[in-house]
Amino acid sequence: MKPDLLLQAPEVTHSPAARLVPNSALSIQPCGCLLVLDREFTRIVQCSANTGNFLRVAADELLDQKPEIALGKRLAGRVRSELRSSERLSGPLSIQKDIDGRKTRLQVNAFRSGMVVIVEIEPITPLGNRRLMGTVNQWLTKLARAATPGALMDILVAGVRDITRFDRALVFHFDDQGHGVCLAENLAKGLTPVLGQRFAASDYPEEQRAKFAEREVRSIPDLGADAVPVFSSLEIPSDDAGRIDLSGTVLRAPSRRQRSFLDDFNARSLLSIAIVGQTGLWGMVTCISATPTPLTPTLRDAARTVVTMATQRLFLLKARIESRFLLQVQESRDYLVEDVKAGLSPSAMLEKYGNDWLTFFRADGLACKTKGGISGFGVTPPLKSIAQIARGLEQRHGQGVWASFRLKDEPVAEGIDLKGCCGLLAAPLPGEDSEGWLMFFRPECDALVCSPASERDLHRTFRTWLEEVRGTSEPWKPVECQAAGDLGEDIALLASASEITRLNEMLREEQQALARANEKLREAASHDSLTGIWNRYRTEQELDKELAKARRHKLPFCVLLLDIDHFKQVNDTWGHEAGDELLRHIACTVDGVLRQEDHIGRWGGEEFVMVATGASREDGVVLAERIRTAIANVRINQMPEGVTASIGVATWRPEDKRKELVARADRAMYAAKTAGRNRIETDQDL
Numbered sequence: 211m212k213p214d215l216l217l218q219a220p221e222v223t224h225s226p227a228a229r230l231v232p233n234s235a236l237s238i239q240p241c242g243c244l245l246v247l248d249r250e251f252t253r254i255v256q257c258s259a260n261t262g263n264f265l266r267v268a269a270d271e272l273l274d275q276k277p278e279i280a281l282g283k284r285l286a287g288r289v290r291s292e293l294r295s296s297e298r299l300s301g302p303l304s305i306q307k308d309i310d311g312r313k314t315r316l317q318v319n320a321f322r323s324g325m326v327v328i329v330e331i332e333p334i335t336p337l338g339n340r341r342l343m344g345t346v347n348q349w350l351t352k353l354a355r356a357a358t359p360g361a362l363m364d365i366l367v368a369g370v371r372d373i374t375r376f377d378r379a380l381v382f383h384f385d386d387q388g389h390g391v392c393l394a395e396n397l398a399k400g401l402t403p404v405l406g407q408r409f410a411a412s413d414y415p416e417e418q419r420a421k422f423a424e425r426e427v428r429s430i431p432d433l434g435a436d437a438v439p440v441f442s443s444l445e446i447p448s449d450d451a452g453r454i455d456l457s458g459t460v461l462r463a464p465s466r467r468q469r470s471f472l473d474d475f476n477a478r479s480l481l482s483i484a485i486v487g488q489t490g491l492w493g494m495v496t497c498i499s500a501t502p503t504p505l506t507p508t509l510r511d512a513a514r515t516v517v518t519m520a521t522q523r524l525f526l527l528k529a530r531i532e533s534r535f536l537l538q539v540q541e542s543r544d545y546l547v548e549d550v551k552a553g554l555s556p557s558a559m560l561e562k563y564g565n566d567w568l569t570f571f572r573a574d575g576l577a578c579k580t581k582g583g584i585s586g587f588g589v590t591p592p593l594k595s596i597a598q599i600a601r602g603l604e605q606r607h608g609q610g611v612w613a614s615f616r617l618k619d620e621p622v623a624e625g626i627d628l629k630g631c632c633g634l635l636a637a638p639l640p641g642e643d644s645e646g647w648l649m650f651f652r653p654e655c656d657a658l659v660c661s662p663a664s665e666r667d668l669h670r671t672f673r674t675w676l677e678e679v680r681g682t683s684e685p686w687k688p689v690e691c692q693a694a695g696d697l698g699e700d701i702a703l704l705a706s707a708s709e710i711t712r713l714n715e716m717l718r719e720e721q722q723a724l725a726r727a728n729e730k731l732r733e734a735a736s737h738d739s740l741t742g743i744w745n746r747y748r749t750e751q752e753l754d755k756e757l758a759k760a761r762r763h764k765l766p767f768c769v770l771l772l773d774i775d776h777f778k779q780v781n782d783t784w785g786h787e788a789g790d791e792l793l794r795h796i797a798c799t800v801d802g803v804l805r806q807e808d809h810i811g812r813w814g815g816e817e818f819v820m821v822a823t824g825a826s827r828e829d830g831v832v833l834a835e836r837i838r839t840a841i842a843n844v845r846i847n848q849m850p851e852g853v854t855a856s857i858g859v860a861t862w863r864p865e866d867k868r869k870e871l872v873a874r875a876d877r878a879m880y881a882a883k884t885a886g887r888n889r890i891e892t893d894q895d896l
């Protein structure tokens with residue numbers, strides 16, 4: 211038999227009762243009936259066995275006939291013309307039939323599925339005195355006012371349950387890996403909550419999720435009701451049996467997976483409505499009851515309207531959260547511009563912004579690796595591990611933002627101590643020869659931390675999920691990766707500015723050290739290391755300056771040469787160190803006696819030279835006397851007795867050179883020594 215035979219019903223002009231051959235692959239729920247027509251909508255090629263209950267025409271009378279027999283001329287014409295230009299009716303149509311003596315409205319839906327058109331027919335049962343419009347409006351208003359996704363979900367489950375009267379309404383969300391979690395729940399008193407319940411992606415495989423996202427609504431009013439077979443008038447070869455896809459109709463019989471899901475909850479009826487985002491199935495609203503719960507299409511559509519509205523609001527709120535997040539990061543970036551100017555270091559930057567960034571990026575730890583080093587903030591792997599990961603990223607990954615929520619399985623982290631960090635978002639710090647990274651770390655997923663109260667609470671799916679996701683963190687959102695990349699660019703600027711500041715700082719310090727060394731050298735070249743006063747070289751320079759000044763301005767000045775008396779005995783008696791100490795004290799004492807413009811220098815050993823500018827011989831003698839008296843009063847700890855000094859005073863003569871002037875002072879000093887020491891002599895007679 212040709213494979214497309216089932217679609218090619220034989221031409222039948224009268225309406226003899228057709229032979230009923232059940233299609234073993236197809237069955238539906240008894241709450242409605244189903245017609246399968248050829249693609250031109252001219253022949254009923256298959257139909258459910260229960261058409262008589264709804265359409266007043268038995269299945270064998272419908273098979274191979276025109277759709278008008280079942281739907282009436284007007285409705286059939288309308289369906290035919292709408293399906294000429296689209297895949298499905300723009301909205302449900304309705305017809306009225308006399309069923310058991312009562313006028314009953316039937317909702318008719320039709321859509322193309324492969325090579326056939328499927329028509330589903332369900333009775334619209336009256337709502338009694340329920341005012342559905344008002345109820346739906348009230349929930350839509352509440353949804354429109356929800357300020358957070360969490361509040362929105364709570365309103366959604368309350369609303370859907372209020373409309374459908376199921377025992378329990380739940381919102382499940384699928385994460386990027388397809389793992390599910392129950393985010394919101396509204397349930398009748400006495401039922402055990404399943405809020406927070408997780409289940410593994412494998413429990414609801416990708417393919418089924420994708421299909422559900424397309425058809426959006428699944429309704430099983432009574433799991434226990436006998437399935438109704440679908441008939442054809444011809445034997446359908448087993449290869450062709452499943453060629454008609456009923457997954458698009460709300461009437462299809464429950465699958466094994468749905469049965470086991472409902473068994474897990476001890477439930478008898480189900481309504482699921484998909485929450486579909488731009489990237490596919492985000493989650494679903496699922497209602498379940500322990501008893502059969504008939505749901506007229508009107509109520510089902512009302513629940514769907516509420517879910518559709520909630521879906522739009524949810525994505526709006528999420529978009530707002532994302533844009534608030536980006537704004538917060540942008541604000542930090544604006545501040546960073548100032549920090550770049552101020553030369554803030556990366557570690558200071560982490561101190562300044564660390565807490566904010568951890569909150570924005572929902573991370574526990576943060577690290578910044580630059581050429582200058584690694585700084586960490588919050589809970590991170592050890593700095594050594596961070597350096598290893600950074601090296602791995604450079605070698606294996608190159609430039610660009612890199613993220614993982616299962617770090618331990620990544621080659622870049624192989625054999626590295628991660629200290630429990632499971633997620634890493636790494637943004638490169640771009641630069642000429644950059645080796646820098648900004649890294650955010652996340653711990654193991656929160657849900658793994660909560661341990662179930664008992665083994666019984668370890669629901670099968672939760673246990674599977676636990677096995678699948680152990681060692682993973684919350685995944686990183688694309689918007690977080692984008693923001694981290696932007697932040698990385700600014701931090702790269704900050705890091706290089708800080709590096710320049712650091713180098714400048716080093717340069718300045720080196721310059722200062724050099725200046726200090728030079729100063730010391732200069733000091734050493736002109737000062738006596740023991741007493742700190744001028745040395746002989748510097749004193750000679752001063753003498754030359756004074757001689758030139760005297761010659762130019764005819765201004766007299768005196769040179770006093772001082773020699774401590776019996777200094778050898780001081781050393782011999784009190785030790786050399788006491789001698790040094792005494793020399794320091796004498797230098798300091800004499801310096802204190804001199805006027806501001808006069809100078810003292812160490813001439814050698816225990817000899818000192820004083821230059822008294824603008825001083826006459828008499829002035830020189832007075833000064834020498836003051837110095838002699840001051841020295842006689844000097845005492846140091848180690849030496850109770852004082853010392854005396856002999857001073858020679860020489861006065862400038864116009865023909866003087868330095869040597870002659872000092873020689874006269876020296877001779878005068880020797881004269882003082884010879885005359886008995888502790889006295890003053892001048893060069894008057896020399």
Ligand SMILES: Nc1nc2c(ncn2[C@@H]2O[C@H](COP(=O)(O)OP(=O)(O)OP(=O)(O)O)[C@@H](O)[C@H]2O)c(=O)[nH]1
Pocket residue numbers: 740773774775776777778779781785786787788789790793814815816883887
């Ligand atoms: N402690 C100490 N002693 C010094 C220093 N420079 C020179 N002397 C000592 O000073 C002493 C000078 O001795 P002399 O030149 O014999 O003269 P004097 O003992 O002072 O006797 P008169 O000058 O004749 O009164 C020597 O013993 C030197 O070793 C010094 O920097 N520290």
